[in-house]
Amino acid sequence: MSRDVLRVLTEARPVELDPEIRVDEATRTAELARAMAGTRDAHRERARRVRPVWVLGLAGATAAAALVATVVVPDDPAAPRSPAPVALDARTVLLAAADRTAATPEGTGAYWHSRTIHRNHFPVTEGGRRYTIEVTQATDSWTPARPKGKQWSRTQNLGFRPASAADRAAWQKAGSPTRVKVSVPISPKLKRLKSAVYEAAPGKAHVQASPLVDGDKVYWIGRNVTMKQVRSLPTTPATLRKELLRWYKGHGTESNSPMPRDRWLFEVGGLLVTDLPVTTKTRAAAFRLLADLPGVRSIGKVRDAEGRPGVAVAAIERTPNGVLQRRLVIDPARGAALASETIVLEPAGVNAELPPNSLLGSSTFTTTWTDKPLS
Amino acid sequence: MNDAERRFTAIYDSCRQRVWAYACARAGGQIADEVVSETFAIAWRRFGDIPEPPLPWLLGVARNVLRDGHRAEARRAAFTAELAHWTPPPGGDVAEDVTERMAVLRAMAELPDGDREVLILTAWQGLSPREAARVLGCRPAALRVRLHRARRRLTKAVEGSAARSPAPRPGPAGVVRSQVEIVGREMT
Numbered sequence: 001m002s003r004d005v006l007r008v009l010t011e012a013r014p015v016e017l018d019p020e021i022r023v024d025e026a027t028r029t030a031e032l033a034r035a036m037a038g039t040r041d042a043h044r045e046r047a048r049r050v051r052p053v054w055v056l057g058l059a060g061a062t063a064a065a066a067l068v069a070t071v072v073v074p075d076d077p078a079a080p081r082s083p084a085p086v087a088l089d090a091r092t093v094l095l096a097a098a099d100r101t102a103a104t105p106e107g108t109g110a111y112w113h114s115r116t117i118h119r120n121h122f123p124v125t126e127g128g129r130r131y132t133i134e135v136t137q138a139t140d141s142w143t144p145a146r147p148k149g150k151q152w153s154r155t156q157n158l159g160f161r162p163a164s165a166a167d168r169a170a171w172q173k174a175g176s177p178t179r180v181k182v183s184v185p186i187s188p189k190l191k192r193l194k195s196a197v198y199e200a201a202p203g204k205a206h207v208q209a210s211p212l213v214d215g216d217k218v219y220w221i222g223r224n225v226t227m228k229q230v231r232s233l234p235t236t237p238a239t240l241r242k243e244l245l246r247w248y249k250g251h252g253t254e255s256n257s258p259m260p261r262d263r264w265l266f267e268v269g270g271l272l273v274t275d276l277p278v279t280t281k282t283r284a285a286a287f288r289l290l291a292d293l294p295g296v297r298s299i300g301k302v303r304d305a306e307g308r309p310g311v312a313v314a315a316i317e318r319t320p321n322g323v324l325q326r327r328l329v330i331d332p333a334r335g336a337a338l339a340s341e342t343i344v345l346e347p348a349g350v351n352a353e354l355p356p357n358s359l360l361g362s363s364t365f366t367t368t369w370t371d372k373p374l375s
Numbered sequence: 376m377n378d379a380e381r382r383f384t385a386i387y388d389s390c391r392q393r394v395w396a397y398a399c400a401r402a403g404g405q406i407a408d409e410v411v412s413e414t415f416a417i418a419w420r421r422f423g424d425i426p427e428p429p430l431p432w433l434l435g436v437a438r439n440v441l442r443d444g445h446r447a448e449a450r451r452a453a454f455t456a457e458l459a460h461w462t463p464p465p466g467g468d469v470a471e472d473v474t475e476r477m478a479v480l481r482a483m484a485e486l487p488d489g490d491r492e493v494l495i496l497t498a499w500q501g502l503s504p505r506e507a508a509r510v511l512g513c514r515p516a517a518l519r520v521r522l523h524r525a526r527r528r529l530t531k532a533v534e535g536s537a538a539r540s541p542a543p544r545p546g547p548a549g550v551v552r553s554q555v556e557i558v559g560r561e562m563t
C-alpha cells in the first residue's frame with residue numbers, strides 16, 4: 001500500500017469509536033450511579049498501604065470461612081482443653097485491663113513489632129473422607145516510629161494439621177495427604193468460592209521492606225494514617241468513640257456487609273487493644289469503650305491458641321454465614337489483649353455444613369517496641 | 376458530593392468514551408456497555424489505586440473484564456460482525472483513500488487478537504508505547520516489538536486481501552454520513 005499503514009488505520013477509525021463523542025446523559029447518570037453505589041473497597045485501598053490494620057486477623061479473603069479456637073474444638077469433645085468457664089463479668093474484666101494498661105509505662109523503640117499467628121479452619125473432602133484442617137500462618141511486621149523509614153514484614157505459612165483427633169483419624173483414612181485443596185469464599189457475600197491448596201509442611205518465610213505510603217502513612221484505619229496520628233488518638237472513652245465513629249459507614253471494616261455500630265466498635269476497639277501502637281492511655285480508653293458496649297458478655301477463663309491463659313469476652317454478630325461469636329481473649333492482670341477468635345454458633349451460608357459452635361479461626365497477638373526490624 | 380465522588384466523576388467524564396471505544400473495538404458494541412459499567416464499578420471500588428493519568432489503568436481494568444468474560448475467538452467474531460456496522464469516518468475525498476481504509480479495517484479483522492489489540496491501543500486510542508505497555512502489563516520495549524510485528528502483519532494482510540479481491544466501492548459520502556446517525560442511535 002502506498003501510505004503508512006498505521007496512519008491509514010488511524011484515519012480508518014470508525015466514527016462510533018471517536019473518544020470525543022459525548023455519552024448521553026441518561027447513560028452517564030446510570031453508569032455513575034451504578035459505580036458509586038458500590039463501596040470503596042478497603043482491600044483494594046489497602047494495597048497502597050503497607051500493612052492491613054482494620055482487620056481482626058482473619059478478615060480478608062478467608063474471613064468468615066472457618067476458624068476454630070482451641071476452646072471450641074477440643075481433641076475430644078468430652079474433655080475440653082481449657083478449664084471450665086468461670087463466671088466473670090465482661091465489664092469487670094475490661095475495666096481491670098484498662099486500669100492495668102493505664103499504669104503501664106510507655107514502651108520505646110524505633111519500630112513497633114507485631115507478631116500475629118492466624119489459624120483458620122477449613123473443611124476438606126478428600127478420598128471420600130471429610131475432615132477439618134487447621135491452617136497456620138505467622139505474620140511479623142515492623143512499623144517505623146518515624147516518617148521516611150521502611151515498613152518490614154515477614155510472613156510464613158506454617159502448614160496445616162488436622163484440627164482434632166477425629167479429624168486426624170479421617171485424614172489418615174484419606175491417605176494422610178500432605179497437600180489438600182479447600183474452597184475459600186471470595187466475594188463479599190461469600191457466594192463465590194475459589195480453591196486454595198495448603199501444604200502440611202511449613203513454607204518459606206517471605207521478607208519484604210516497603211517505603212511508607214506518601215512517606216509517612218503506616219496504617220489504614222478507615223483512611224491512611226501516620227504513626228503520629230495513631231499515637232494522638234483520644235485518651236478518654238467518649239472522645240475515642242467519637243473519633244472512631246467518624247469512619248463508621250454502616251458496614252464491616254473488611255467488607256461491604258452491613259454491620260451495626262456497636263459490633264463495629266467491638267471490632268475496631270478490639271484492634272486498638274490487640275495490635276496497634278496506640279499510647280497506653282488510648283489503649284486504656286479502648287478497653288473502657290469496650291466495657292461500655294452493650295451485648296458484650298464474658299465467656300470466662302480460657303487459653304488462647306498459643307496456650308496463654310486469659311478471660312474471653314464476646315459479642316454476637318449476625319451474618320449471612322451464620323450467627324458468629326467474636327471473642328477477645330484478655331489478660332486482665334497484664335492489661336493485654338492476647339487473641340481474637342471467631343466461632344460460628346448457628347452455621348449458615350458458606351458455614352452451613354459446619355457443626356454449631358465450630359471455631360472458625362483465631363489470631364494471637366504479641367506486640368512490643370524494638371530498635372531493630374527482623375529481630 | 377464529596378471529594379472522592381467529584382474526582383471520580385471527573386475521571387469518568389474524561390475517560391468513559393475512550394473505555395467504551397476500546398471495549399467496542401475489542402468485543403463489539405453489544406457488550407461494550409457492560410464492560411464499561413463493570414470497569415467503572417471496579418474503578419470506584421479501587422479508587423485509591425487509580426493513578427494519574429487514569430486512562431491506561433482504566434483500559435487495563437477493562438481489558439481484564441473483557442478477558443475474563445470473552446474468549447479471543449469470540450472477540451474476533453465480534454470485530455468482524457461489528458465491521459459490517461461501523462461507519463467509515465467522513466472526509467477522504469479521494470476514492471482510493473476510502474478504499475484503503477476499508478481494506479485496512481478488513482485486514483484488522485484477520486489479524487491475531489494480540490496484534491489487533493496493540494493496534495487499537497496505539498492507532499485508535501492514541502496511546503504512547505509507554506501508556507499502551509501499561510495497559511498490557513508489559514515493558515515499553517516489548518510493546519514496541521509487538522507493535523512493529525503487528526504493523527508488519529497488518530501491511531501483509533492489507534496487501535493479501537487486496538490481491539484476493541478488489542475492495543467493494545464505498546457509497547457516496549452523503550450516504551455514509553446518514554448511516555452515522557442510524558448506527559449511532561442503535562448503539563447508545
